[in-house]
Amino acid sequence: MxxxxxxxxxxxxxxxxxxxxxxxxxxxxxxxxxxxxxxxxxxxxxxxxxxxxxxxxxxxxxxxxxxxxxxxxxxxxxxxxxxxxxxxxxxxxxxxxxxxxxxxxxxxxxxxxxxxxxxxxxxxxxxxxxxxxxxxxxxxxxxxxxxxxxxxxxxxxxxxxxxxxxxxxxxxxxxxxxxxxxxxxxxxxxxxxxxxxxxxxPLSRAQISALLDHRGYTDLPRSTVREIHRTSGGNPLFALELGRALGENPTPPRPGEPLPVPTSLRALVLSRLDMLSADARRTLLVASAGARPTLGLLRAAGRENAEAETTQAAALGLLATEPEGPAVRFAHPLISAALYAEAPARERRAAHAALSTAASDPIERARHLALATTGTDPDVAARLAGAAALARERGAPSVAAALGLLAARHTPAEGTPGPDERRLLAAEDAITAGETDLARDIAHDVLGRATGGAARVRAWMVVIESAGQSLGDVDAVFPQVLADAGDDPRLLALVHYQLAWRGLVVEGDFAEARQEAAHAAELAARGGDRRTELMALSFQASTETLMGHPDAPATIKKALREPQDPYVACHHNGAGAARFRWLLMSDQLPEARTTITALLREVRRRGMVESEVHFQRFLADTELRSGHCGRALDLARESLRLARDSGIGLGASAMLASLAEASGGDVDRALVLAREAAGRAEEDGDQMYLSRALAALGYAQLVAGDAAGAVGSLRRVRELEHGLGINDPARGRWQGDLAEALVRTGEVGEAQELIDVTRAHALRLGRESVLAVLDRAEALVRAARGETEDAVDRLTSVQDRLAKLGYGLEEARAAFALARLRAAPGSGPASYDEAARLFRRCRALPWLRQVERAASADAEPPAPVPPAASVPASDALDGLAAMERQVAALVMEGATNREIAARLFISVKTVEATLTRVYRKLGIRSRVDIVRLAAGRHAT
CATH class of the missing domain: 3.40.50.300 (P-loop containing nucleotide triphosphate hydrolases)
Structure with a gap:
């Protein structure tokens, strides 16, 4: 063993x-x-x-x-x-x-x-x-x-x-x-x-991506990784062979073209092709060229004996044999890719030409027409551009980007619109689809040729957008962008909108960000660019909301005025999102949930991947505040999975997932995720999300019983938000956690000072839930000072207020604090049933485990009490601080460190640290000496 x-x-x-x-x-x-x-x-x-x-x-x-x-x-x-x-x-x-x-x-x-x-x-x-x-x-x-x-x-x-x-x-x-x-x-x-x-x-797409990175194939575009995953079927060996072939190929495949399939894999999957008849092989080639091949499509494409020929292929294991209606499905995606790669270019074009008339979907017909055509052709380009617009309307921006690049390839250089304009539209579709690396590559390609200011500024905007939260990586481009914009208000509006983001993310200056956003909105209005005007107003509104600025409601109303832009209305930085933030911070949880649910539904319909990542996180945050921890945990985990898969919003999704794990899942996992989020924010130089990540870390540490660690993390949040100019405590809601952690570590004075400062801002902004949480924290301060009766009254009121506001988890925490106070020495028997019921209703498993431990500690028979334990601490232990006197008094009653921690709502580590200070102040060495010292003083 x-x-x-x-x-x-x-x-x-x-x-x-x-x-x-x-x-x-x-x-x-x-x-x-x-x-x-x-x-x-x-x-x-x-x-x-x-x-x-x-x-x-x-x-x-x-x-x-x-x-x-x-x-x-x-x-x-x-x-x-x-x-x-x-x-x-x-x-x-x-x-x-x-x-x-x-x-x-x-x-x-x-x-x-x-x-x-x-x-x-x-x-x-x-x-x-x-x-x-x-x-x-x-x-x-x-x-x-x-x-x-x-x-x-x-x-x-x-x-x-x-x-x-x-x-x-x-x-x-x-x-x-x-x-x-x-x-x-x-x-x-x-x-x-x-x-x-x-x-x-098979491995997931994210796992295949990690495998390719691990083996050194780190420069592959995300869209290519997605195609590798699809073609390999999640098979790691196949994926690595495809990655190797791409690494050795100096010319990457263009949109619509297959991946290069190395000889090793072709031999592996095509060994049975020689047993097919020539006609059956041509039929399978047409099937491999089609997006969703069926027997009907193959017959329409001229393969009259498709049924018999696909039956022959299925018998050889090339096609799936299980019945799936009229669909023709290859036994493995790699068979289709290898078959297509093996065919001569002339035969591929013939297959696409046949499918360009046989396919019923206009998008498919246009794609096949492009792949059957060589050279530039304005009619083919126009059909492809129309198909891209249709894909965009259908909520398939990734398809729209691929079609747009095909349109650009077939557009004559002297055409109107020109090939670069179509490339930029494809890049913008790629941004919407979350394929930021593809968008960046297209933009740099355009910048290498374009001389006109409008095309260059538009390309620079794609480069900046594709940087995401890592705006520091593209900070040096802003002087060039301003030079390219000249004095055109439409172009300058685009630049100043991005400068607003730079002020927030890179500089960490909310005031500068607000000013730049307002300037961008004015320039856009002057230039008649309603979309950029609305985006800038929405950004200004969100910034003012986080700052606690009094103009925030008016700016939100201005951003919501007609005429609206459908894209901006559902964008994660648009007016709808700004209104959601205001509702959430104003304690209007039901309306916030309705708003964000509608926005999430719309961006999914439109295929806006980045917005979907953020909105799923926003909905998880709403459910978490409402006390639906299980639902929040599911949403947060899904948001994180989508973020890892797309490479978008990883830090923010990890931050929210940490909060959800600490509330309803695995606390150790919460700590890992919070540190990951903080590391990403520090690497990106993103002060705003760094404060959110550290707040999540502090909360997870508090739940884990590490009060000292929580104090360290949350003090840093306080410093960061002070520097950023964030005054609304409803933004991160970390102040109550810091105050509670300070009480647990015996720093009651600092806790009260924090509560007083935060309360002033919360009163000014009408943040009722924040005020209730602050009152809960102040009750713990009062209890630490020995004012138990007042603390109990406060907590009773707080629990009721939080219940009415709909903050289920905060209500349960108030009930737990109340039960622990009632379980303090001399307070008589206490019940944890109400706290357990509320935490169970929330599915707040980590908190429920804390309740069970506290109840178990109180249920244990007390240790034998020495005679000196009846001596009041005030008689024997003069000169100790309030927390030190409470701990010493419980020691004299015979309580263990764990029992003391449970009764005083502090960690065992804090008990140990407090006892160390008591020993030092009294010149003694052990808890037995406390009893002896008190007994000696009583005798005199």
């Missing part, structure tokens, strides 16, 4: 975890640590060997490892795998085997003699079993077998015989086998009874 514990610890300490397989690897490690066996299974290239090597490397530190790795070409050689496993230990175990078994085993492994399963069956089977038992007598043994499907039949039979009979012998199997579906059953039956079958499934 010690060996297995050591194995678990060494496995946890390894940093080279297999990408995308964390949970799977953990389950397998736990199985091995329990003494069981593991069978990894899945299709070729899915990563079985990689996982097997990682597990074997971990276990090799705790046990002897016997290995074999079979190949298809050697699978006909009998006893080859057995020789790999036992050949090097034969001399070690031979002397421990009976003569008949030793002779049979030596003959099989060395090739001397005529040993076969037919001649020496029982002796050979028993010899393998005895050899494994002999090795296990000196310590655990792990048998590692890769590519089990190629194991020679004799070795497989012998290994299975032994595995089924090992019993409690410390021999475990770690095997990997190539399978499709549930074909691993027969291999599982040949394994020990306690074997865990683990299937390796």
């Amino acid at each position: 010690t060996v297995r514990r050591d194995f678990q610890e060494s496995a946890r300490c390894r940093s080279d975890l297999v990408i995308g397989r964390d949970e799977l690897v953990t389950a397998a490690r736990d199985q091995l640590a329990r003494g069981g066996s593991v069978l990894l299974h899945g299709p070729a290239g899915i990563g079985k060997s990689t996982v097997l090597r990682a597990l074997a490397a971990d276990y090799g530190e705790a046990a002897r490892v016997l290995r074999c790795s079979a190949t298809e070409s050697e699978s006909h050689l009998p006893f080859l795998a057995l020789a790999d496993l036992l050949g090097l230990v034969l001399e070690e175990v031979a002397g421990k085997l009976p003569t008949a078994q030793r002779t049979a085993l030596e003959s099989a492994l060395t090739g001397r003699g005529e040993s076969t399963l037919q001649n020496d069956g029982l002796a050979l089977r028993l010899a393998v079993l005895s050899a494994l038992r002999a090795l296990a007598a000196d310590g655990p043994v792990l048998v590692v077998a890769d590519d089990l499907q190629w194991l020679d039949a004799a070795s497989a039979e012998l290994l299975g015989f032994a595995a089924r009979r090992l019993g409690d012998t410390p021999v475990q199997l770690l095997c990997a086998v190539r399978t499709e579906g549930q074909e691993y059953d027969r291999h599982l039956r040949a394994s020990p009874p306690d074997t865990l079958a683990v299937r390796l499934d």
Whole structure:
């Protein structure tokens, strides 16, 4: 058992975890640590060997490892795998085997003699079993077998015989086998009874992206990574081969063109193509060129015998055989990609030409027409531009961007609109779709040629937009953009709108950001650019809201005036979002939820990925404030997944996910996410989101019981927001948490000062929920000063106010604080039922666990109380601070540190620190000395 514990610890300490397989690897490690066996299974290239090597490397530190790795070409050689496993230990175990078994085993492994399963069956089977038992007598043994499907039949039979009979012998199997579906059953039956079958499934897009980055393919556009994931089907081997081919290809594929499929993969998936008839192969080529091929589409494209030819392909495993109506689906996306890549360009164009008339969707017809056409053609370009506009209306900006680039390719240089104008429109569609790297590449391509100010400024705007929160990376371009804009108010409005963002993100100056936004709105109005005017007004309104500026409501109304722009109305920096922020900060939670739900629905319809990421986070924030922690956690996790997948809003999504995890999920996970968000904000130089991330970190630390850590994080938030000029406490709502943490660490004076300053701002702005939370914190201050009755009255009122405002989690926290005060020494029995009920209603699991611990501590029988415990602390412990006197008094009652922490609503670490100060002030060394000192003073 010690060996297995050591194995678990060494496995946890390894940093080279297999990408995308964390949970799977953990389950397998736990199985091995329990003494069981593991069978990894899945299709070729899915990563079985990689996982097997990682597990074997971990276990090799705790046990002897016997290995074999079979190949298809050697699978006909009998006893080859057995020789790999036992050949090097034969001399070690031979002397421990009976003569008949030793002779049979030596003959099989060395090739001397005529040993076969037919001649020496029982002796050979028993010899393998005895050899494994002999090795296990000196310590655990792990048998590692890769590519089990190629194991020679004799070795497989012998290994299975032994595995089924090992019993409690410390021999475990770690095997990997190539399978499709549930074909691993027969291999599982040949394994020990306690074997865990683990299937390796395809990786997600984010995991494929991480894998490519890890292997050095870091410069691939996000749209290309998405295509790699689609083509590979999530298979890591296929994805890496595609990435390698792209890395070696000096000319990346253009939109609409397939990925280059390397020869290694073509050979892997197209080995059965030669068995197809020529007509069937042409039919499959047309299917590979189509977006959603059906039998009807293939017939319309001139493939009259499509049904018979696809049936032939399905019999060869090239097409899926399960019924899916009229759809024609390849068995794996890579088969389609390889088939298309293998075809000559002339045959591809012919396939697209046939589909350009057969497809029913106008977008598909235009795409096929473009891919069937060479050179520039204004009619083809116009049809593609129209298809891009239709895709945009349908909420498919990614498709619109690809079609726009095809339109630009077919647009003559002297045409109107010109190719660069169409490229820029495609770049703007790419921004909307969240494909910022593609947009940036297009913009730089235009900047390399364009000389006109309008085109250059528009391209610079794409470059700046694609930087996201990392505006510091493009800070140097602003002088050039201003020069390109000249004195054109429309162009200058675009530049000053981005300068407003620069003032907020880079400079951390809300006043400057507000001024630039107002100037941008004026310039846009003068130039007749209503969209930019509305965006600038919305930004100004949001800035004023966060500043607590009195003009914020008026600016919001101005931004909402007609005529409106549908794009701005639902943009995450538009007027609707500004109004949502105001509603949320003004305690209008139901209306805020309705507003953000409608906005989220609209951006999903339009395919606005960046706005979707932000709005999903906003909705999670609304649910969290309402006390719907489970719902908030689901939304926050989905927002973070989407952010990681798209590369948009990662820091902000990690911040909100941290808050949701600390409230309704895993506190350790919350701490990790908060530190990730803070690290990203610091790396980007984003002071605004840095303060939000640190506030999330402070809250998670408070929930985790680290009051001192929470104080450190939240004090830094206070400094940052003071420097930024943020005066509205409803923005981050961290002040109550800091005050509570300060009480827990015994810094009651600072807590009261913070409450007084924050209350003044909250009163001025009418922030009722903030005022209630501040009153809850002040009740804790009063309790720490011994004013328990007043504290109880305050908390009772606070709980009622928060319930009426709809802040379920804050209401539950007030009930918890009230129960803990009532459980204080001398207050009589207290019930935590109400707090537990409220936290349970919120699904606030971390808080509910705190309630359970507090209730458990109060339920424990008190320790024997020495006679001196009846002496009032004020008689014996003069000169101590209020918190120190309370802790000392509870020590004299016989309370443990954990009981003291529960009753005073502080952490155990704070109790320990307070006692250290008491010892130092009184010149004593232990808690027993406190009792003795008090008893001595009482006697005099």
